[in-house]
Amino acid sequence: MADTEGFRNDWATKDFYQVLGIAQDASAADVKKAYRKLARENHPDSNPGNDAKHEKFKAIAEAYDVVGDEAKRKKYDEFRSLQSRGGFGPGMGGGGGGFGGGGPGGGFNIDDLLRERGGGGGLGDMFGDLFGGGQRTRTSSQPRPRRGADVESTATIGFTEALDGVTVSLRLTSDTACPTCQGTGGKxxxxxxICPQCEGAGFVVSGTGGAFSINETCPACGGRQLVYDEACPTCHGSGRGTSARTIQARVPAGVKDGAKIRLKGKGAPGEQGGPAGDLFVTVKVSPHRVFGRSGDNLTLDVPVAFDEAALGAEVKIPTLGGPPVTLKLPPGTPNGRTFRVRGKGATKKDGSKGDLLATVQVQVPATLDQTAREALEAYRAAMAGTPLRAGLFES
Known part of the structure; x- marks a missing residue:
């Protein structure tokens, strides 16, 4: 068979599984693992001047290009199955040849077999996409479905709403199919x-040297596979427009400032029946007047008088969304000491609560009345013999 419909004669006799050293039922992960190992061992950069290694590297890349792609591998396996049952190989004909032993008038054509299996275009249509290369002579005029674009938005919520969870309304503006041409780009x-540049594939192949190539979106049709002689007057051929809509998004309890929430299928609509993209919402949490947050815990600065810290005291402190609790300060409580009130923090992912961390802030009065001044002077006199800073400035 000649190099027709993209099928290369030499591929009919190649066992790509043997090239990669794997079984035919190997998983996709095993295929990739085997390819990476062999590619490292035989890469031209690691084996300069070794032609045998270079040729083996090309064979490995060729094999992985087929069995490493789910759709190609399925077609390749079906071809091998037909080959093992019918015994056809590189000598089979595209229009008049038959299976082994089927001479003129006595055999049957492989194209006829494939048509009976539902592949009306024959061998070339079935395996043209698989084996690449050659000139494509048949292409589908039906554009492929395209996934919609992902959309990003920002929601600002209150401190308490972040702890309890809230449903917010988001006004979104995103790309969508042009309402005039329904996304086709044509008048x-x-x-x-069919696009003459990509021949209806929606992409063009860009060579990078060696055994690799890259598929890029066709610049002529933008991946839509079809082109029009007259562009749509609204979108000027882009096929894109804008849409504004309002959606309701649920922000879960316990969300942190700066968290990003993914809402699957809430992004821009797809084209040609493709799925919608996703919506990513970045949450901004407004600060609270009294409380702060550290992970799943709430934080609170508690003003304490000097005598309360020195002599000990019971101090009532607020909780967020609940009744106040009493904090017992032992005598001699230092400034900056943090007390933990369990179960009064933010909601965790498992539904439990974090803690409230209350930090003592000893307050120094800015002004003193006569009675307070006399009391402090008496305290100073009583503590005069205590070497508070003894040794601090000694080398």
Whole structure:
């Protein structure tokens, strides 16, 4: 068989599984693992001047290009199955040849078999996409479905709403199919034709040297596979427009400032029946007048008088959304000491609560009345013999 419909004669006799050293039922992960190992061992950069290694590297890349792709691998396996049952190989004909032993008038054509299996275009249509190379002579005029774009938005919520969870309304503006041409990019009433640059594939192949190539979106049709002689007057051929909509998004309890929430399928709508993209909402949490947050815990600064810290005291402190609790300060409580009130913090992912961390802030009065001054002077006199800073400035 000649190099027709993209099928290369030499591929019919190649066992890509043997090239990669794997079984035919190997998992996708095993295929990738085997390819990476062999590619490292035989890469031209690691084996300069070793032609044998270079040729083996090309064979490995060729094998992985087929069995490493789910769709190609399925077609390749079906081809091998047909080959093992019918015994056809590189000598089979595209229009008049038959299976082994089927001479003129006595055999049957492989294309006829594939048509009976539902592949109306024959061998070339079935395996053209698999084996690449050659000139494509048949392409589908039906554009492929395209996934919609992801959309990003920001929601600002209150401190308490972040702890309890809240449903917010988001006004979104995103790309969508042009309402005039329904995303085709052509003037309504005109008929499309297959893009001549990519031949209806929606992408073009860009060579990078060696055994690798990269598929890039076709610049002529933008991946839509079809082009129009007259562009849509609204979108000027881009096929894109804008849409504004309002959606309700649930922000879970316990969300942190700066967290990003993914809402699957709430992004821009797809094209040609493709799925919608996703919506990513970045949450901004407004600060609270009294409380702060550290992970799943709430924080609170508690003003304490000097005598309360020195002599000990019971101090009532607020909780967020609940009744106040009493904090017992032992005598001699230092400034900056943190007390933990369990179960009064933020909601965790498992539904439990974090803690409230209350930090003592000893307050120094800015002014003193006569009685307070006399009391403090008496305290100073009583503590005069205590070497508070003894040794601090000694080398």
């Amino acid at each position: 309504p009433g005109t008929r499309p034709h």
